[in-house]
Amino acid sequence: RSPRITFHWSFSTEGSGQRSTLSVNCPACSLGHWIHVIAMYDGSTISIYLQGSLAASKPICTSRMCGNITYPWNYRDTFPAPTPFMIGTYNNVKTGSIQPHRGSMKMLRIYRTELSPDDIVSRSRLYPALLHSEVKLHEWWAKTSFNLTSTSDGFKEMNVTIRGRFESFKEYRCRFSYRDDSMLSSLNLLLDETTLRCVTPLWPFGHRGAVVMVEELHFFENPFVL
DSSP states (O other): OOOOOEEEEEEEBTTTOSEEEEEEEOTTOOTTBOOOEEEEEOSSEEEEEETTEEEEEEESSSSSOOOSBOSSOSOTTTOOSOOOOOSSEEEOTTTOOEEEOSSOOSOOOOOSSOOOHHHHHHHHTSOTTTTTOBOOTTTSOEEEEEEEEEOTTSOEEEEEEEESOOOTTSOEEEEEEETTEEEEOSEEEEEETTEEEEEOOOOTTOSOOOEEEEEETTOTTSOEEO
16 A cells, blocks of 8 residues: 655644644655645635645634734743744754654745635646656655664764765765754765765764754855755
8 A cells, every 4th residue: 555645734823822734635646756735824724735726724713814824832932032944844942853844845935925726726737747757866855864873982873874966076064953053974975976975973962853954065054954
């Protein structure tokens, strides 16, 4: 049986006072193939569109208009710092947990206003050859494997193998971030033009989720976030 593919659209608003989540399964979606997804909030309703068709929707509050998106909703006084904008990762600043997206992303667009039904259909048809086509890991960033090994002093280190598109004449490194702290990989090996292997630094934060970024050595200000 093929693995189930599920999409979640979750946040809170000024009018709701609590987080609302909309989830939808996609029986017609195949693992390893591109899917066009639109998640939309129009001020009162949240919706998910798959391949240009409405898959699920629900009201997010009881009033006519629910107001602006507020996240995190129930601990803004405890954690007054701005919530980081992240793509492909759910960052819970209260618990420090990070839940990454499982899969690859080719394109992302963010709009200031809701889209009309015609807009949604037209955008889903912009790249007809791409829909349902196979995802090729050598063309897009993808986290592939983690291997733990013991060092002589008893600490644990992890070999992180990352598949993507690399250039042989450039040098790369990995950055591991937790909340406001980050550490660089202790060793970086470009095995070939599609494979980078990084050895994690000694990690002082315990068993915590971390964000992994790949950086070009001469272009640190704009790293690629996995």
